[in-house]
Amino acid sequence: MIDGIIVKGIGGFYYVACDKGVAECRARGKFRKEGITPMVGDRVGITIVNESPLQGALEEIFPRTNSLIRPPVANVDTVVIVIATVSPAPDYLMVDKLIATAEKAGIEVVVAVNKTDIASPDETASIYEKAGFPVVKTCAVQKIGISELKQKICGKVSAFAGNSGVGKSSLLNGLGFNLEVGQVSKIDRGKHTTRHVELLPLEGGGYVIDTPGFSLLDVNHIKAEELKKYFREFAQYEVCSFADCAHYGVKAKNCGVVAAVEQGKIGKTRFESYVNIYSILKNIKEWEK
Ligand SMILES: Nc1nc2c(ncn2[C@@H]2O[C@H](COP(=O)(O)OP(=O)(O)O)[C@@H](O)[C@H]2O)c(=O)[nH]1
Ligand SMILES: [Mg+2]
Numbered sequence: 001m002i003d004g005i006i007v008k009g010i011g012g013f014y015y016v017a018c019d020k021g022v023a024e025c026r027a028r029g030k031f032r033k034e035g036i037t038p039m040v041g042d043r044v045g046i047t048i049v050n051e052s053p054l055q056g057a058l059e060e061i062f063p064r065t066n067s068l069i070r071p072p073v074a075n076v077d078t079v080v081i082v083i084a085t086v087s088p089a090p091d092y093l094m095v096d097k098l099i100a101t102a103e104k105a106g107i108e109v110v111v112a113v114n115k116t117d118i119a120s121p122d123e124t125a126s127i128y129e130k131a132g133f134p135v136v137k138t139c140a141v142q143k144i145g146i147s148e149l150k151q152k153i154c155g156k157v158s159a160f161a162g163n164s165g166v167g168k169s170s171l172l173n174g175l176g177f178n179l180e181v182g183q184v185s186k187i188d189r190g191k192h193t194t195r196h197v198e199l200l201p202l203e204g205g206g207y208v209i210d211t212p213g214f215s216l217l218d219v220n221h222i223k224a225e226e227l228k229k230y231f232r233e234f235a236q237y238e239v240c241s242f243a244d245c246a247h248y249g250v251k252a253k254n255c256g257v258v259a260a261v262e263q264g265k266i267g268k269t270r271f272e273s274y275v276n277i278y279s280i281l282k283n284i285k286e287w288e289k
């Protein structure tokens with residue numbers, strides 16, 4: 001048996017990248033019997049049944065680190081959240097929702113602050129550096145920061161996310177892909193698309209998911225009480241008067257997190273996002289989840 005990764009699935013065939021190339025595979029009947037559907041991104045074991053064209057049988061699916069619903073893909077290592085310095089202006093609430101859902105799914109976050117040629121990235125970069133995320137300052141037009149970004153995603157399965165127009169396609173083109181720039185993708189518009197998800201090989205190793213702007217999980221699946229876990233920089237300041245402090249509706253004298261915000265140790269926008277998301281989650285009834 002040889003190891004591989006499913007890069008695409010179409011009409012009952014799974015395309016598995018392995019040492020020998022990309023093998024067109026059928027899944028063994030046992031998967032259907034066990035109610036297991038192979039997913040793009042699955043690490044699998046296959047046996048080769050034909051060398052040319054390369055064909056195989058999918059024998060084993062290794063345990064998933066995560067599996068997303070929209071798009072349906074497993075084992076995503078990294079989400080690159082692209083924020084533009086201006087046009088469009090940073091949408092911190094959207095970014096922080098995305099980060100919280102990535103943290104819950106166990107997906108590593110890289111922040112790219114793009115369009116450094118038209119405004120300074122420093123303020124935005126410092127918010128996320130202070131929070132403990134790797135931040136890359138990029139200019140897709142002048143090809144600045146591209147190799148640093150590449151280093152961060154090399155050898156991994158990554159997805160690019162961020163509002164329409166921030167420069168996702170432009171950055172991906174800088175990494176060697178050939179995408180249309182200035183187009184609002186179907187995913188960006190929030191419409192469902194029947195297109196199949198595909199892992200595109202990244203020069204130098206790893207894969208990029210071909211659906212820029214994807215939404216990850218729904219933030220509503222997070223419980224209000226657990227939200228603070230997904231704002232990773234809060235933990236170090238959690239010296240609050242109440243053990244189960246939600247850092248919400250409390251004063252700095254009783255809450256280490258609120259105090260850290262007042263002292264500028266936690267980014268103001270990060271805390272605003274937290275309060276905003278918390279107040280929404282708090283009002284979602286258990287049965288609505
Ligand atoms: N000035 C400047 N414009 C950029 C940069 N990156 C992308 N753009 C422009 O921003 C617009 C949207 O870029 P695109 O890559 O399509 O964004 P996407 O919607 O996130 O995929 C296009 O007109 C790009 O040429 C950059 O670093 N600087
Ligand atoms: Mg695009």
Ligand SMILES: [Zn+2]
Pocket residue numbers: 238239240245246247248250254255256257258
């Ligand atoms: Zn607190």
